[in-house]
Amino acid sequence: MSAHVSRQVLADWLNDVLQPERFRDYCPNGLQVQGRDEIRRIVTGVTASQALIEAAVAQDADAILVHHGWFWKNEDPCIRGTKHRRLTALMARELNLFAYHLPLDAHLEWGNNAQLARVMDWVPDRRADGAPRRCGPDDLVWLGAPARDLTVGALAADVARRLGREPLVIGDPARPVRRLAWCTGAAQGMLDAALAAGADCYVSGEISEPTVHLARETGAAYLSAGHHATERYGVQALGAAVEARFGVPCTFVDIDNPV
Numbered sequence: 134m135s136a137h138v139s140r141q142v143l144a145d146w147l148n149d150v151l152q153p154e155r156f157r158d159y160c161p162n163g164l165q166v167q168g169r170d171e172i173r174r175i176v177t178g179v180t181a182s183q184a185l186i187e188a189a190v191a192q193d194a195d196a197i198l199v200h201h202g203w204f205w206k207n208e209d210p211c212i213r214g215t216k217h218r219r220l221t222a223l224m225a226r227e228l229n230l231f232a233y234h235l236p237l238d239a240h241l242e243w244g245n246n247a248q249l250a251r252v253m254d255w256v257p258d259r260r261a262d263g264a265p266r267r268c269g270p271d272d273l274v275w276l277g278a279p280a281r282d283l284t285v286g287a288l289a290a291d292v293a294r295r296l297g298r299e300p301l302v303i304g305d306p307a308r309p310v311r312r313l314a315w316c317t318g319a320a321q322g323m324l325d326a327a328l329a330a331g332a333d334c335y336v337s338g339e340i341s342e343p344t345v346h347l348a349r350e351t352g353a354a355y356l357s358a359g360h361h362a363t364e365r366y367g368v369q370a371l372g373a374a375v376e377a378r379f380g381v382p383c384t385f386v387d388i389d390n391p392v
């Protein structure tokens with residue numbers, strides 16, 4: 134008999150390891166849409182888009198596990214249009230939808246920030262107790278340095294090579310990177326926290342018009358490395374952990390997104 138896990142056991146285990154109650158988030162974390170009781174195959178992805186649901190159906194999955202789920206604060210709660218199509222596709226097949234937003238950015242081992250450091254070969258600063266040094270709201274911004282000395286330009290080339298996407302660079306490419314801070318996704322609002330913690334180079338997924346000026350005026354370098362590109366790794370690490378724990382295959386499906 135192939136490995137399987139019940140929806141309830143998986144939901145409890147995910148909540149145990151990711152501790153969503155510790156975060157003030159913009160969406161519900163955990164089981165967002167209930168599907169069938171037994172789970173034998175899981176598809177993971179960055180965002181619960183229609184394309185990801187279709188990929189999960191094609192793979193005969195029983196659950197989808199994502200970083201960006203549904204039911205965001207301030208969105209129209211009515212089930213119409215794209216939302217109706219997504220929900221119908223999911224529920225017609227009794228697919229479970231699990232989503233973890235901030236808890237999956239922040240997790241010390243499988244989180245997007247921890248995993249981006251692994252993929253990029255960045256060394257987090259450590260506190261006296263060994264935990265990575267972080268700052269900002271919910272401790273989401275990580276602090277550290279590249280494993281070898283790099284200029285801003287060389288760091289950008291490294292990001293392009295390892296993430297497969299050219300970052301947008303604000304600042305002097307010839308300047309050396311001394312203290313690096315990073316936060317995946319739409320984390321442009323945390324530039325101040327990163328600078329206050331001593332960073333002279335900040336990497337996040339997105340950038341906004343005002344952030345460009347802030348970065349220029351402080352002299353810090355800013356690399357906007359892609360929301361999707363920086364957030365592909367947490368859910369893959371979590372999927373590997375689920376697979377190791379329950380023996381249920383988790384397949385990551387990358388739905389390309391240039392932002």
Ligand SMILES: [Zn+2]
Pocket residue numbers: 200201317318319360364
């Ligand atoms: Zn995100």
